[in-house]
Amino acid sequence: MSDENKRESAFQDVGLILMLALFCALAILMAVSGNLLLNILYLFLTMGILIITYFFGLITSLLTNFLFIAVQVLIVVYQYTVQKADVHWELAFWMIMPLILSVITYFMTRNQIKLQESNGELRSALVERGAFDEETNLRTTVAYVEDAGVFVETHRRFELPVATVIIKIRYFDDLKHMMSSNQLQALLHLASETIKAETRNNDITYLLNVEDPTWAVLLYSDAAGAGIAANRVKAGFNKQLLENSLLADLAIYMIAGVVQWNDDTMTTPYDLIDAGVRETQYDF
Structure with a gap:
């Protein structure tokens, strides 16, 4: 301030x-x-x-x-x-x-x-x-890259584990053709609000892609702890989905990929994002 x-x-x-x-x-x-x-x-x-x-x-x-x-x-x-x-x-x-x-x-x-x-x-x-999404009040990829750099530097200095959770909607490309604009907007807001609500206060949530909705959570945790957070988010999303009159009748599933920062294989925050996106392909 x-x-x-x-x-x-x-x-x-x-x-x-x-x-x-x-x-x-x-x-x-x-x-x-x-x-x-x-x-x-x-x-x-x-x-x-x-x-x-x-x-x-x-x-x-x-x-x-x-x-x-x-x-x-x-x-x-x-x-x-x-x-x-x-x-x-x-x-x-x-x-x-x-x-x-x-x-x-x-x-x-x-x-x-x-x-x-x-x-x-x-x-x-x-x-x-470009660091802030006006519709969802979430940080974007620009902010993720900046924040991840700070997280990684903290990890190297204090040996704190750093992980990310990449969250997507399964088969979104097919799903969006069956949804109205109101339903798409409701889905974007429902997922964003659920992710923010189900994560800890010191975990930071981002919206990396609006066209193919992709969220990320950056947290100080190992892969196991991040996996617990991912499951909590998905469970919360499923619960909120059933209570939403616009979306309850649609076959919408949230998938998540969990990746822990590895100094040996990763050099930039984009490596963390790419690895997380690849992991979402194995979440069923």
């Missing part, structure tokens, strides 16, 4: 704390001041002002706050002149609190928008680099 994003995130946290503190103070003031009817009315009006602040910005919020203050003044004048009632000065906090809450809401909203814009720019940059 960049320094600017950290600063915006900190502002967001501070704003949230201030907002909670002010609402606690508001609740205490409402309880102490009495006059249940006016307190409830002013509370609803304040919530409406905060909603206006969120959607329309600070200027509109300030104008609405000034209108709210004018309404309160008119109510006080009416009570004093027409009803001959005492002025409830204990309700004067309603002239200040909505304004403070509106300002805090505005700055929280502004910081949130900045964070969203920053995340969008980062997402676009990843898509442009």
Whole structure:
């Protein structure tokens, strides 16, 4: 996270704390001041002002706050002149609190928008680099090659086993001619979500090929451990498949190839991918 994003995130946290503190103070003031009817009315009006602040910005919020203050003044004048009632000065906090809450809401909203814009720019940059698939939120071959280099270097320095699981859909070329575009999209998302759900948090999932759907999981494990992960993914996929109304009636099978990195026979991450793809041919 960049320094600017950290600063915006900190502002967001501070704003949230201030907002909670002010609402606690508001609740205490409402309880102490009495006059249940006016307190409830002013509370609803304040919530409406905060909603206006969120959607329309600070200027509109300030104008609405000034209108709210004018309404309160008119109510006080009416009570004093027409009803001959005492002025409830204990309700004067309603002239200040909505304004403070509106300002805090505005700055929280502004910081949130900045964070969203920053995340969008980062997402676009990843898509442009080809390292991120926009449809499935998975890394692509470009990212796999970069990450695998780090995994292999870690393996050489600390003697940690590195393996990959290559996952495909059996007979996809024949299957896609019998499926609608909606079914193909559903299959892509179902498989992607299942693979992410069934793997550990420190295992990284990739979509290597969209046209002939090919996924990969990169993990610190030996071939046996990777095989267990592959079986877990396939079992989870079969379960989700039966519950999907679009795909349940189709003969769809997931196949997986498991390969462990070998310094003697492999030199680049592509060797790991190619070996994994070859292994899928023996999975039935």
